[in-house]
Amino acid sequence: MKLSKFPYLVQKEIFAEMNNQDSFSFSFISKKMRQLIKSTQSERLKSISFINYKRSQVKTAIVGIVFKNGEEEDVLVLDERSATVAGKLIDFLYIDTHTFRHPLFASFHTRNKEYAIRCFHNCFLYIFGDSVKYQWFENCYKTPIPQLQNVSSFITLLNIGLRDDDMDMVETFFSSSPIPKWVKVTNVTEETELSPESKFYQAESVTVDKIDQTAPAALRYFHGRLAFLKCCSCKALDLIEFINRWKSGEAYQKLEYLQFRISHLECKIAKFPENKILSSTGAKRIDSTKKPPTHILPKLYDYYDQNRNTEPITSHAYVVRASDNRVASVQFQPNTFLFGVWDKTEEEFLKMIE
Amino acid sequence: MSSTEQGTSSAAPAEPTTAPESAAAPEVPESFYYVHGKDKVVHKVSAGALQHSALIHGMISNLGYTEEQAKANPFPFENIDGDILQMVVDWCNQHKGKPTPPEDTNLPKQKEKLFDLVLAVNYLEIKELLTYCCKQVAMMVKGKSPEEIREIWMIPTDAEDEAAEKEAKKRAGKEAAGETAAAAGDAK
Numbered sequence: 158m159k160l161s162k163f164p165y166l167v168q169k170e171i172f173a174e175m176n177n178q179d180s181f182s183f184s185f186i187s188k189k190m191r192q193l194i195k196s197t198q199s200e201r202l203k204s205i206s207f208i209n210y211k212r213s214q215v216k217t218a219i220v221g222i223v224f225k226n227g228e229e230e231d232v233l234v235l236d237e238r239s240a241t242v243a244g245k246l247i248d249f250l251y252i253d254t255h256t257f258r259h260p261l262f263a264s265f266h267t268r269n270k271e272y273a274i275r276c277f278h279n280c281f282l283y284i285f286g287d288s289v290k291y292q293w294f295e296n297c298y299k300t301p302i303p304q305l306q307n308v309s310s311f312i313t314l315l316n317i318g319l320r321d322d323d324m325d326m327v328e329t330f331f332s333s334s335p336i337p338k339w340v341k342v343t344n345v346t347e348e349t350e351l352s353p354e355s356k357f358y359q360a361e362s363v364t365v366d367k368i369d370q371t372a373p374a375a376l377r378y379f380h381g382r383l384a385f386l387k388c389c390s391c392k393a394l395d396l397i398e399f400i401n402r403w404k405s406g407e408a409y410q411k412l413e414y415l416q417f418r419i420s421h422l423e424c425k426i427a428k429f430p431e432n433k434i435l436s437s438t439g440a441k442r443i444d445s446t447k448k449p450p451t452h453i454l455p456k457l458y459d460y461y462d463q464n465r466n467t468e469p470i471t472s473h474a475y476v477v478r479a480s481d482n483r484v485a486s487v488q489f490q491p492n493t494f495l496f497g498v499w500d501k502t503e504e505e506f507l508k509m510i511e
Numbered sequence: 512m513s514s515t516e517q518g519t520s521s522a523a524p525a526e527p528t529t530a531p532e533s534a535a536a537p538e539v540p541e542s543f544y545y546v547h548g549k550d551k552v553v554h555k556v557s558a559g560a561l562q563h564s565a566l567i568h569g570m571i572s573n574l575g576y577t578e579e580q581a582k583a584n585p586f587p588f589e590n591i592d593g594d595i596l597q598m599v600v601d602w603c604n605q606h607k608g609k610p611t612p613p614e615d616t617n618l619p620k621q622k623e624k625l626f627d628l629v630l631a632v633n634y635l636e637i638k639e640l641l642t643y644c645c646k647q648v649a650m651m652v653k654g655k656s657p658e659e660i661r662e663i664w665m666i667p668t669d670a671e672d673e674a675a676e677k678e679a680k681k682r683a684g685k686e687a688a689g690e691t692a693a694a695a696g697d698a699k
Contacts, residue, residue: 158622158623158625158626158648158663158664158665159626159664159665160664160665160666161666162626162630163629163630163633164633166633167629167630167633167641167645170641170642170645171645171648171649172649173645174642174645174646174648174649174650175649175652175653176653178654179649179652179653179654179655182652182655182656182657182660183652183657183660185657186657186660186661186666187661187666187667187668187669187672188669188672189666189667189669189672190666249656249657249658250656251654251655251656261656
């Protein structure tokens with residue numbers, strides 16, 4: 158039975174009867190088959206919004222498709238092996254041939270990993286183009302994220318720095334991976350510090366949950382847009398330095414939002430020396446009888462957090478950046494310091510006051 | 512000419528009735544037509560069963576054949592094997608005037624037969640049967656790896672596709688050169 162002998166409309170009908178996994182298997186056969194899938198399955202392809210690569214084990218990643226209705230289906234397992242793979246570059250296998258519930262396994266030797274993953278990604282790029290978003294979800298620093306076109310990476314790492322050898326591996330992981338879009342590190346210990354040039358600090362959004370007394374290094378070295386930092390205590394000088402460096406334009410040019418939270422070990426309320434920080438940074442105040450505007454932004458992503466937006470900042474205190482006259486609202490709450498940068502000059506900002 | 516006639520009633524299309532509206536309409540005798548495939552074996556099929564085929568339905572809807580005319584002029588489908596046409600006729604008879612079920616498990620399991628059936632059904636434009644057949648064809652590769660699918664459906668590799676394209680280009684080039692030479696010869 159030669160598929161090519163069927164008229165186009167019959168081929169289209171056959172593909173329409175296939176499930177998603179089988180359609181994807183098909184697209185890995187040849188360039189012509191990818192063209193055929195693309196031309197016959199446009200309705201199915203339009204219903205997909207994300208291609209997600211998800212690390213499941215150190216040497217295994219699952220490829221899932223996310224539909225516009227929010228449903229997700231795993232279609233492929235990328236399985237890196239140190240042994241040879243049946244003399245082939247990529248060996249395909251269905252693990253459960255009775256229920257077909259498991260996605261297709263694509264096994265390849267470690268030395269062919271980059272090539273194999275790029276092949277699959279190029280298939281997806283050909284089929285979907287810019288109509289979907291490509292995301293890599295990583296939870297392990299032992300294998301770098303491959304450099305793939307148009308892929309945003311989301312990294313969650315736990316217990317960083319709890320073992321002596323961890324930091325070198327974490328450093329190598331970030332230096333060998335593309336700049337992440339979103340990073341969350343939790344249970345970070347005191348001696349943990351990445352080099353200031355690390356791509357970790359270049360992520361668009363970082364969340365650091367530190368379990369010691371010193372401020373996270375991200376407060377000093379972060380280059381991205383959104384930062385959510387937590388540690389056990391904080392010195393006023395750290396925040397004064399942060400605000401002054403932002404005001405001078407020396408650092409944090411892309412910063413849009415900072416949340417700095419003190420998680421006190423004894424559950425006491427930690428109070429920031431608000432007046433000292435505001436006076437040391439030349440902060441200005443809106444007339445207390447007026448209502449200041451509220452700063453709020455969408456978060457990039459947080460799997461564990463139900464809040465899709467940043468915590469709103471409605472504050473009478475603000476600072477102005479010298480280089481471009483941009484304004485940032487500054488707010489102190491029990492245990493939390495909030496800093497929200499407006500895309501407005503001081504004049505424009507003051508016009509928003511009610 | 513052999514036949515697989517299954518009915519004996521007259522083939523003449525019904526005359527329009529002129530009965531008053533209040534009276535029950537008289538039963539319309541069913542009309543029959545005849546088809547044959549590559550093997551020339553003629554199958555007698557009712558117009559009701561043939562309604563499944565958009566192609567044949569279109570052909571017969573305005574013919575107004577009598578039984579004799581229909582018998583004398585079977586529709587020839589020379590591109591369809593006799594056993595495949597028999598399957599199609601059987602299916603049309605089984606599903607005459609009935610809603611089609613969501614699945615049909617009586618389709619051939621052998622690859623080549625199913626392949627021929629798909630082509631025949633597509634040609635005859637039998638929409639429901641085509642859907643069943645395509646479902647069955649799709650089932651053949653369910654849970655199969657790309658390599659297995661390639662084998663089942665005889666899909667060439669990229670290298671084979673490229674080689675075939677090169678060969679086709681070479682052939683086209685030679686043909687074009689031949690035509691140019693012939694044209695030059697004519698001009699002389």
